[in-house]
Amino acid sequence: MNHTSQAFLTPTNGGQPPNYERIKEEYEVAELGGSHGSTSVRTTVINMPREVAVPDHVVWSLFNTLFLNFCCLGFIAYAYSVKSRDRKMVGDVTGAQAYASTAKCLNISALVLSILMVVITIIAVVSIMVSAGRLYI
Numbered sequence: 001m002n003h004t005s006q007a008f009l010t011p012t013n014g015g016q017p018p019n020y021e022r023i024k025e026e027y028e029v030a031e032l033g034g035s036h037g038s039t040s041v042r043t044t045v046i047n048m049p050r051e052v053a054v055p056d057h058v059v060w061s062l063f064n065t066l067f068l069n070f071c072c073l074g075f076i077a078y079a080y081s082v083k084s085r086d087r088k089m090v091g092d093v094t095g096a097q098a099y100a101s102t103a104k105c106l107n108i109s110a111l112v113l114s115i116l117m118v119v120i121t122i123i124a125v126v127s128i129m130v131s132a133g134r135l136y137i
């Protein structure tokens with residue numbers, strides 16, 4: 001293999017185009033398997049990335065928007081879920097994962113805060129009813 005560098009900006013070989021064979025020689029393909037008798041078998045392995053399933057949480061966000069919309073967190077989560085689905089359709093897996101992660105955090109926040117508010121309301125109503133019942137007895 002010849003590892004000499006070649007200048008592409010100034011023609012040193014009489015105005016002819018550069019010889020690309022030298023560059024091609026620098027890259028080698030890893031061969032798998034040994035030789036079988038007089039014939040050698042060459043195998044090339046190409047690693048293809050699997051299609052990554054990115055959950056977009058649209059159904060969960062829609063549920064939170066309709067039923068547990070504490071401080072509009074469900075609606076904001078729905079917006080991020082739709083953006084995640086759009087990024088996934090375009091093929092931007094990293095962007096889709098970022099939007100899906102934000103939508104998941106917003107959905108969890110909306111769910112926890114809404115359940116907490118329901119529990120606090122039930123406790124407040126029960127305590128008011130108990131205290132009002134004691135006054136009239």
